[in-house]
Structure formats: C-alpha cells, structure tokens
Amino acid sequence: MDINPILLLAAVMVASTPVLLAAIGELVVERSGVLNLGVEGMMITGAVFGYIIGHGSGSAIGGFAAAALAGACLSLIFGFLTQFLLTNQTATGLGLTLFGLGLSSLVGQGATATYPVTVPRLPIPLLSDIPSLGPILFNHDAVVYLSILLIVLVWFIMFRTRAGLILRATGENHDAAHALGYPVRLVRMLAIFFGGGCAGLAGAYISLVRVPQWTDGITAGAGWIALAIVVFASWKPFRLLIGAYLFGGVTVLQLNLQADGTLALLDIAIGLLAVAAAVVWLTRSITKKAAAPMDNLLSVIILVLSVVYGLLRLAGMQTIPIEYLSMLPYLATIAVLVGLRASNAPASLGKTFHAST
Amino acid sequence: MLRLEKRPQPSTFWTYAAPLVAVVVTILLGMALFASLGKDPVGAIRAIFYEPLFGEFSFYYRPEVIKKAAPLILIATGLAFGFRAGVWNIGAEGQYIMGAICGAGVALAFYPSESRWLVFPLAIIAGTIGGAVWGLIPALLKVKFKTNEILVSLMLVYVAQVLITAFSSGLMRNPDGHGFPGSRNLSQYPAAANSELFAGTGIHWGVIAALIAVAVAYVILTRHQFGFDVRLAGQSPKAASFSGVNPNKLVILSLLLSGGLAGLAGVFEVTGPAGQILGSFPKFYGFTAIIVAYLGRLHPVGILMAGALMALTYIGGEVAQDRQQLPAAAIMVFQGMLLFSILGVDVLTNYRLRFGKNEVR
Numbered sequence: 001m002d003i004n005p006i007l008l009l010a011a012v013m014v015a016s017t018p019v020l021l022a023a024i025g026e027l028v029v030e031r032s033g034v035l036n037l038g039v040e041g042m043m044i045t046g047a048v049f050g051y052i053i054g055h056g057s058g059s060a061i062g063g064f065a066a067a068a069l070a071g072a073c074l075s076l077i078f079g080f081l082t083q084f085l086l087t088n089q090t091a092t093g094l095g096l097t098l099f100g101l102g103l104s105s106l107v108g109q110g111a112t113a114t115y116p117v118t119v120p121r122l123p124i125p126l127l128s129d130i131p132s133l134g135p136i137l138f139n140h141d142a143v144v145y146l147s148i149l150l151i152v153l154v155w156f157i158m159f160r161t162r163a164g165l166i167l168r169a170t171g172e173n174h175d176a177a178h179a180l181g182y183p184v185r186l187v188r189m190l191a192i193f194f195g196g197g198c199a200g201l202a203g204a205y206i207s208l209v210r211v212p213q214w215t216d217g218i219t220a221g222a223g224w225i226a227l228a229i230v231v232f233a234s235w236k237p238f239r240l241l242i243g244a245y246l247f248g249g250v251t252v253l254q255l256n257l258q259a260d261g262t263l264a265l266l267d268i269a270i271g272l273l274a275v276a277a278a279v280v281w282l283t284r285s286i287t288k289k290a291a292a293p294m295d296n297l298l299s300v301i302i303l304v305l306s307v308v309y310g311l312l313r314l315a316g317m318q319t320i321p322i323e324y325l326s327m328l329p330y331l332a333t334i335a336v337l338v339g340l341r342a343s344n345a346p347a348s349l350g351k352t353f354h355a356s357t
Numbered sequence: 358m359l360r361l362e363k364r365p366q367p368s369t370f371w372t373y374a375a376p377l378v379a380v381v382v383t384i385l386l387g388m389a390l391f392a393s394l395g396k397d398p399v400g401a402i403r404a405i406f407y408e409p410l411f412g413e414f415s416f417y418y419r420p421e422v423i424k425k426a427a428p429l430i431l432i433a434t435g436l437a438f439g440f441r442a443g444v445w446n447i448g449a450e451g452q453y454i455m456g457a458i459c460g461a462g463v464a465l466a467f468y469p470s471e472s473r474w475l476v477f478p479l480a481i482i483a484g485t486i487g488g489a490v491w492g493l494i495p496a497l498l499k500v501k502f503k504t505n506e507i508l509v510s511l512m513l514v515y516v517a518q519v520l521i522t523a524f525s526s527g528l529m530r531n532p533d534g535h536g537f538p539g540s541r542n543l544s545q546y547p548a549a550a551n552s553e554l555f556a557g558t559g560i561h562w563g564v565i566a567a568l569i570a571v572a573v574a575y576v577i578l579t580r581h582q583f584g585f586d587v588r589l590a591g592q593s594p595k596a597a598s599f600s601g602v603n604p605n606k607l608v609i610l611s612l613l614l615s616g617g618l619a620g621l622a623g624v625f626e627v628t629g630p631a632g633q634i635l636g637s638f639p640k641f642y643g644f645t646a647i648i649v650a651y652l653g654r655l656h657p658v659g660i661l662m663a664g665a666l667m668a669l670t671y672i673g674g675e676v677a678q679d680r681q682q683l684p685a686a687a688i689m690v691f692q693g694m695l696l697f698s699i700l701g702v703d704v705l706t707n708y709r710l711r712f713g714k715n716e717v718r
Binding site: 037077081085086087088090091092094095096098099100101102103105106109220221224225227228231297323324326327330331333334337338354 | 361363440445447498502504505507508509511512513515516519520522523526527644645647648651684686687688689690692693694696697700701703704707708
C-alpha cells in the first residue's frame, strides 16, 4: 500500500479542527466557572443549520455564520436556565444535548443540498511552498486557520487583558468577584454565548467540510471528546492543540486502517507511541525523580499494550476486524483522562451562583 | 423588578406541584412547537396523551406503554441513587447495551436447550453483571485516578454501540439468517423469551422487575443506612464525610447499582420487545431515563409515575406520527423541553419570587 505521510498529517489537521473549535469555546465557558455539558447538542445543531443554510444559499460563509448563531442561540437556553433559574448545570447541560439531538434531527429531515458548497483552500503565500511542512500546515481552508487564531486570541484575552482577568476571577471565586462589583451573571452569559458559537462553528465544519453531508447523529460524540480535551489541557489554551491533534491523529489512523486493512500503519503508529511513552517515562524519572510506575501510568499502559500488540503480531496476527477500530478514539480519550490527572480546574466550576448566598 | 430569595427550607407544596407545573408548561411549549410545524396543536397533544390510554385503539396501545415504561423505570431508579449522591452516571445507555449483549450472549450459548428454568435466569444474571461491570469501569477509574465519571461513562456508550453493531454482524450473527446482520430472535426461543405473563396486558418479567426495583429502592432510600448516606452526601458532602460516609464506596455502589439495573433492563428488552441483537437495537432508553429520574424528583415512587408518563409520550408520539404525520424527532424535542421545564420550575421549590426593587447589598 501507499501511505503519503504528508497527506496523512494534513488530514490530521482537518480531523482535529471541529474538536479544537468546540474545545476552545468550552474552555472559555469553564474558565468562567460554568460547566456546559451541552457541547454535543450545540455542535449538532450548528451542523444541521450550517448544512441547510450553506447549501440553501450556496455560500459557505453564510452556512458557518448561521451555524455559529444557531449554536449560540441554543446556548442561551442553557444560560437562562442555569444563571437565572439557578438549575443544576450538569443536568441542564445534558438536557441541552438531548434537546439539540432531537432538534437537529427534526430540522434536518429531508435536508437536501440545493447548491454545492465548497470551502476553498487558502494556501498561505511563501509558507505553503516549504517542502513537506508547507502542505501539512499552510495549505488549508480558512476555518483551520481560524481555529488556531482563536486559540491565540483566547490566550491573549484571558491572560493579557483586564477582561480576561475578570473572566478568570468569576470562575475562581464568584462570590469574591461579585463583592468586587463585577457582573458575574453577565460575564458568564457572554462566555456561554461564545462557547455556543464556537460549538456551532465546529458542527458546521463537520457537515460542510469534513464529512461533508448531513445524517442524524453526525457529530458522533465529538462534543464530548471536546469536553474531555478541555480537562486534558488543564484549562490552558495552547494545550488544547496537543489534545485535539492527538485525537485527530487517532481518528485519521483509524479511518486509514479501515480503508486499508493491512496493519503496516498501525505497526508504525504503535511503535512510535511506545517509543514516545518510554522517552516520557525516562525524562520524567530523570528530571522529576518520578520513576515509579504509578506516576507514569499513561506510559505504562501504552508500553504494556504495545508489548501485547507486538506479541500478537509475532504470533501471526494479520488483521483485526476493522469494525472494532471505530472504538479507538473513545478508548484513547479514556486512556488520556486516566493517564493525565490534571488538577487545575477553576474553583467555582459547576457551582450555582446566587447573590444572596 | 423580580428577584429570587432563598427559602430557609424547600417548599413542601412546590416539591409536589413543580413536576405538574412542568408538565403543563411543556404541553404549552409543545403545542407551540407542533403549531410551528404546521400541525394541529390540540390534536397532537390529544394524540400523545389521550389516544393511547382512552382512544379507539387503546387495547393495543396500553400494553405498549407498559412495555416502554418498564426499562425506563428500571434504569431511572438506579440512576436516581447516583444523582442524589452527586455521582453522574451518564452512560446508562452503554450499560443497558452491555446488559443486552451479555444476556443475549448467554442465552444464545445455550441454544437450542429447552430448560426454561436454566437459560432465562442465567441470561438475566449475566446481563445484570454485564451492565454492572460496564458501570464499574468509570467508578474504579474515578476512585483510583480521579477521572471524571461523566466523560468516561459517556465514552463507554460509544464503545458499547460499536460493540453491538460489530457483534450483530459478526460474533452473534444468526447462522440461519442468510448472512443478514442480527442475532437469532430470542423472543421466538421459548427457553429465553421474555414473553407476556398475561396475554394482552404487556406485563412481562421486566415490568415485574421494575416494580420490585421501585419497592426495594423506596425501602433502601427511606429506611436503610445506604439510602441515608446517599441523601446526606448529596445535600452536604462535608457533613457526610464527618459522619463517616466513605465517598469512594458511595461512588462504586451507586455506579454498580445503576449499571446493574440498566443491564437488567437491557436483558428484558433483548429477550422481549426487541428480540435480537442488532445494530439498531439501542432505543435511547439510557438517556431518556435521565429525564425520567428528574421528572420523578429522584424518588422511586415519582420515577414510577414519570416513567409511565414518558412511555406515554413515546407511544403517543407514534400515534401522532400515524395520524398527523408528526415527525418522530419532534417527540425527542418535546422530551428535551420537558427536562428543561422540570429543572426550570424547580427554582420555585428552593427560592421565593419577590417583587419590588433590588436592595443594594
């Protein structure tokens, strides 16, 4: 078979973009102290509205704008319930997901593509001519650049401006922020609105670029994976990139394996992963004196699994039933959650704010 | 200006009135939704809430409502314990699927044995264990590694869905099925069939199990130390830890319990109404049960009524689909609105509405 690593890595960037977009929105929401579990619902609503408006008008920009608006409007329901009627955030977020799944399938019935929509690639001049690195990083559509730009922007606003300081203060201690005179509910509503818009965009990227079509349940848990990546990134914008690209890598690998059927690609990937795990373990035990297996659980899990896989291969395993491979992204997400016990959560995350208490 | 004032104690009146108000609010919102879809709103509501119970064909619909309510009540009863204690098992759908897979697997392994008293009980036990083990995974990961049980249990739903699709066309495919996906039909296999106990009533073993679960849950919640611990941990985690409640034990027990009950619901479904392991088997019960648990105010008796109501919206939705071409997804939106209303109206239980100017604090 013929693997083109450049195309593969470029595909990873595309596969990661929806998760990245949804995650950056949720990161802002969680930093303001609100846990919105409705990402999946807002995403799929964005996906269906993006698809219908985009194909109805023939304009990709129109589709993305409509998707962002739809996601943001849906998030306002969540905002109103949690901030003004003081409902439990976990339950309300779940309700938003259920509602969004129903709404999208209701709206999406008989959705047809009247006009074709293409999202053109915008190769960045000069940079895209760099051999191999150019096609991987600098030859994508505008939304991929936008997702990375958003990360930088969010980082800048959150850590370099007063508005970001207020946002973080609200998330760390809403009573103190309230006592200082900051409008806690307004800050949170704005954050929720932004998160909804990002989730909507992410959905539209799936239905307009990545898949591109509309079927029920098209997001397939991407919104939940975005939530997991926020935890993985310990609420820091740039770490989202690592999480999202890791997930994108697993997805692309899985798709290519299903298409190909031989295990050559999996051999390479698992080999690389095992080496990376060993290196991480080694550096940690030298620099941080954390050599015990319990301190490097992710590395240990990866190494054990790679050894098992290697033994199976040596024993003559030729294929694995491809349908089981679809589990990989979800299992990888669990492994990552287990291995990296991040503890940097905003202190007021998920707590209900009421001025009298 | 309207403002909220926290009540010193939750209002008893609103504790009971809130779910009723929520249902009324949802019906109004639903009528607006159906009208916006160009359907007759009153007719649609009538088709959903009246026709299945008292309409012309109620002899057919009533048993269907009971069959639908049983798994919802079983799953929701288990979930309520966790939700009360602040353990968020969102993956009941996955535990339900794993229960079905394990139960069906055992039943299929005994095919074509005819001993009813061996195969059916074993399938039920296997399914319960399957669901409980699937629920134990997020519990152990939370206890050992402090991972978020919401995300892990949810990821496991997708894994379970992949598994059931793969099994239906691979491991468990009916050898006499001419290569079509899907296992043998268990409802036509007398030794494992979860058939109706009284013909024409819709009452099968799952319904009996649901009633028993509700009764046992009620006793545990109100009369047993575990129920007290659960309620205490939910209302005040600090007080609970001072009084010696082990939070880890609580996490494990509530996930085992909800997983086991969800698995049980899966077995009864796969051996009864659904009949076989198939990619299209999942029926969203695991997620709808979350709405049921809240609508029943996390109380076993409330869940019993809420489960019946929710089953009614399912069957009534089908009636409305037949009569008025109401899209099936509209019922999902309707159920989503129901959850929003329940949560929203609940504010009246814990807060008082006050009119007048905001005072400066």
